[in-house]
Amino acid sequence: MDSQTAISIKGVSKTFKIYHDKPLLLKEKLLKLRSNAYTRFYALKNVNLEIKKGETTALLGRNGCGKSTLLKLIARIMRPDAGEIRVNGRLSSLIELGAGFHPEFSGRENIYINASIFGMSKKEIDAKIDDIIRFSELGEFIENPVRTYSSGMYMRLAFSVAVHVDPEILLIDEILSVGDANFQKKCLEKIESFKHSGVTIVIVTHDMGTVEKICDRAVWMDGGTIVDQGEADRIVNLYLQHMNQRFVENRKREYQLEQAKKAAEHAEEASEHTEPAPSDLKKAEPVAAGEPEEEVRWGSKEVEIIAARILNDRNEITDIVESGKPMTIEIDYKVHKPQKEYIFGMGFYTADQTLIYGNNTEIGRLKLTEIPPTGTVRFRIRHLTLLSGRYKLNVAVVDGYHRALDFIKYYMDFTVISNDKAVGIMSLESEWEVPSSFDGGARSKHEVCQRGT
C-alpha cells in the first residue's frame, strides 16, 4: 500500500449465517433440539477497492447491496471472512451517533463519555468542549439530562461530538438526515470543510444530490460486488438509469398481475350475472376513489369506449413508461348509433387535475365520417417528454359538434420515469451556456441528459 492510499480493500468477502431457527441455549446446541441448519448469505463477495487520501467517495446501491457492511468492515466493527482491509490514518465513523449516551447524565457529561469512546483523551475533549457545545446549538440545555432532549437535540449533540474528533478518515452512513433544515445545512458544510482540509471521506447515502455535490468518486454496489466505480457524476447517472429501469420492470409486473387478477374476477362475475358487456367496463375502470362518477365519465354513449390502454416502446400493456421513449395509447370503441362525424381525443392531466396536453383526431387533421362498428384508435407518441411523476390519462370520443359521446375524464393513472433531473412536468432538450473566465469565448456546456433522444 503506497502512502497515497487511505483505505485499501483486497479480496474482501463477508458472509452471514442465517439460522432458520437460531439456537441460543447451550442445551439446544448440544442436543440439536432445534434445527441447526443455516444458509450462508454473501453480504460481500471478493470486493477490491482503493480509496486515495483526500478523496470523497460515495457507496451507492439499493438496500442489502452490502454497502453498509463494507462500511462496518472498514470501521472495524466487523471483520471480513476473507481478504484484507488496511486503513492508513485516524478513523472516525458517523455510522451510529450517540454511542454510550446515558439518559440520566447531562449533555456535557455525555460529551465526555461519547468522545472518549471515539478514542479522544480528556485533554483533547477539554480543548474542544466549547466548540462542541456551540456547534450543537444546545445552549443552556447542555446541563440538562439527555433524557429530557427531543430527538432532534439528541442527534445534534451526537453529531456535534462526532465531527469534532478530527479524523483523517471519516465514514458516514445515512446520517445526513439529522435535525432541521438549518442544522442539516450546517452538517453538510462541516463535511465539506473536512473535504477541503484533506480528510478522506467514505459516505453511504441514498441522496444523489449529496453525492453529486460533495463526492469525487462513486462506487456502485449490487449483490455484494462492485458493479462500477468512477467519477461521481457518471456513476450516479448510470445508477439512476438502472434503478429507473428496475422500477419500471417491477411496476409493469405488478400491473400485469393486477390486470390478470381483474380479468379473472371479471370472468367470474360475468359468468355469475351474465350482464351485458358494456356495464362491466365501469367496474373495471380504475377511477379515483370518492369522486362522483358523473364527473369522471359522461356522454350519450351512442359511441362507447370499451377500453383504453397504454403501451410502452415494446408494445407491452403497462401503467408506467419511460420518458424519452415511444408510447402508444389505444382506445377500443363500439358504435351503437352511427354519427355523421367522429372525433377521438386524449389528454394528460397532472395529479392535481391540471391539463398538460390534449390532442384529438380533428387537431390531427383527420375527418372521420365512416368508421367500422368496432375497432381501435391509436395515438402514437414518438418521444415522451414528460418528467418523472404520476399523471392521469383522459380518453374521449365526441361527434362533429363536440357533443360528448363518451368522455372519460380520468381513465387511469400512469407513472413516468425520467432520467432528466429538471423540475416541473416536462423535459426540454436543452443546454446551458455560460461565459468562461479564461477567454470569454469558450463555452462550458452541460447537456441535459435524456435517454433515447
Place this chain on the structure above:
Amino acid sequence: MIADLKEIWRYRNMLTNLVRRDLRSRYKGSVLGFLWTLVNPLLQLIVYALVFPYVLRVNIENYTLFLFVALLPWIFFSSSVLGATTSIVSGANLVTKIYFPRLLLPLSVICTNLMNYLFSLSIVFPVLLIAGTTMSWHVLWLPVVLLIEFLFILGLGLIFSALYVKYRDIEHIMSIVVFSWFYLTPVIFPVEAFPEWVGSLLYFNPMTAVITSIRNVLLYASPPDWPWLLYTFICGSVATLIGYSVFKRGEQTFAEEL
C-alpha cells in the same frame, strides 16, 4: 498482545469514563446515592453477623470483623465475575455501532467493582480501628493481594464474557457456580471449621488464598499466605491467557452474534 495493551492504553480515557458512568449511574436518582455502595455490604454483614453467632451458634472470636473483612473482597469477586460475563451483551449497542477495544467492556466492569471495594475500605479501616485491631505494616500487602485477585477475575471474566455472547445459558450457570463457590471459600467459616481433608482441598480453590491473605493482613497483623497466593497468581495468569485467546477468537463475530 502488546498491540492490544497499547491500544487499551490509548483508550484509557474511555475506560475511566465507562467506570465513572457505571459508578455514577448506579445510584443516580436515589436519595442515599453513592452511600448505597457502602450500605449494601453493611446490611449483608449485619444479617450474617446475626445469623451465624446467634442463630447457628458459631463460636469464632470477633466474628463480625472476621466476616466483614472477607465478605467485601468476595463481593468484589462475585459481582465482577457475574458482571463481566454479561458485559459484552449489555454493551451490545456499543459493540455493534462503533469500534473500540472490546476488552474494555469486561475490564470496565471489573474496575468498577474494584473501585467499589476501595471505597468500602473507607468504612473497613475506621471499623477496624474502633474495634481495637492492631495494624501492622503487613497491611501494605493488600494492594498486591488485590492485584492477584484482579488477575484471576480478569481471566474468568474474559472467558465467560466471550462465551456468553454465543451461549446464553452461561449467565445462569455462572450464578449457580458463584453461589456454590461462596461456600467453598472460607468467607463465613474459617478453613478449620471444615473437616481436615476438606480443608486441605479448599486451598486448591484460588479464592481461598485471597480471602485468608486479606484476613491476615487486615485482621491478624500477619503476612499473606504467600505459597498459596503464588498458586492463585499462577491460576490467574493461566486463566487470563486462556481468557485472552478465547476472547480474541470470539471477538471476531461479536457484532454479528449480538
